Amino acid sequence: MLKDKPVIAPHECVDCPIRHRAVCARCDVNELEELEAIKYYRSYEAGQTVIWSGDRMDFVGTVVSGIGTLTQTMEDGRTQMVGLLLPSDFVGRPGRDGSAYDVVATTDLVMCCFRKRPFEQMMERTPHLSQRLLEMTLDELDAAREWMLVLGRKTAREKIASLLSIVARRDASLKLGVPDGPLVFDLPLTREAMADYLGLTLETVSRQISALKRDGVIHLEGKRHVTIPDFTRLMEEAGDDSDGGMLV
Amino acid sequence: MLKDKPVIAPHECVDCPIRHRAVCARCDVNELEELEAIKYYRSYEAGQTVIWSGDRMDFVGTVVSGIGTLTQTMEDGRTQMVGLLLPSDFVGRPGRDGSAYDVVATTDLVMCCFRKRPFEQMMERTPHLSQRLLEMTLDELDAAREWMLVLGRKTAREKIASLLSIVARRDASLKLGVPDGPLVFDLPLTREAMADYLGLTLETVSRQISALKRDGVIHLEGKRHVTIPDFTRLMEEAGDDSDGGMLV
DNA sequence: CGAGAGCCTTGATGCAGATCAAACGCGCGA
């Protein structure tokens, strides 16, 4: 299918909606040009709500920079974060009209958007587009279900370790580096946001982070800058058996 | 696309892999015949494991009868159910080799299977197949994320009410009836299975069911036969705002 | 430089649900 056409290298294809973690070998030039025609950028300030649950969504897109969250809220104010949006993550529900959750910009956020209707029309003509989206959605489903285990069965300490290991992994894969030594990254969430992700209170989050620091599992400079001297140790703390690798 | 072809009524299409809750207007005869060629049935006994997490899966399929669960287990034995498989539910991960979770038959289970490789080849030729699968996967993702709210933020009583309302809804939609009066159905899960779904212990499940019974929210005959006199009341107990309807 | 606002940490106390333990009820096979 790519025969006779120049292949676009991943880094030339930052905005591609079916890019996933910087892998996008399947794009060909025609599609990119077609996508270009329906593409635009939007930016949001920290704290701004990108879409309210139930609102009509007229675009799909990918996060270019910044951090966003998908959250659900009960009338009495209890909230649960159901997804974390990091650069390269896809946002949107092709074939669906409204959003199912609030999408909130946690930091300043830039999105590369594609008008939804023409995008869906492209999907009908381009089987590998919907297949790729299916794969991405299956990945999200796996992640959501893995998180169900975290929420349902893990202790507070294990929850924190699980979150740290996920963020560390995502951060490392974005840097495209295979870090041999300690992992270093900035935690993009407040204690409250972490609590909402983990089904805890912010006080418990704070206490458990202090405990992990005290026990040498992590080091902290300031409140955000994390270094993980031994990733295997962190995985053990998270209660994960397989090393999970840095592969994904 | 359906022009000039006889449309298959839902009830004639019980095994269709892209059937979803008995709606399958998009099938046309050619595809059904092609599917027929790669179709076979399998049955499993209660308690039998259909697929182990990580195992190679060489089919996709739909549940024809019986109840199954998707579960994840930690080395120390803690388990979390991440999905419930009721008749008409799709099982499988087109484009993926292995299963991400254990699939367990909770009751005797009959599946209508399709060989995976030819099915995937069909997907490449048939855009609406992968689009339909994408829609179904988005539905599963929504359900998983809704369950994250249940696991992370609801009390034990709310969790039980949430589970009952989901099973009641699914049961009603399978019967194709729009029940005006009280809902009556059989609970297809043991207390332990419910506990694994809800992130609780079986003792807590038992106590909360007793409490809901005592408060008149539900009635029980034996341990399994449930009647719900007032569905709205149950929804309130579940902490759900919108009535949610019987629509899905 | 000081005041205030956010965000975070830490301490004291309370409670929902886990854990440990015992007994019930029902179906089934001898």
Add this chain to the structure above:
DNA sequence: TCGCGCGTTTGATCTGCATCAAGGCTCTCG
């Protein structure tokens, strides 16, 4: 028919996390 086993119920106690409360750190703005 009895006795056994499995799933369930119920009680007593324990504990991890929530809740309530008080400061601390750091950045910004006057």
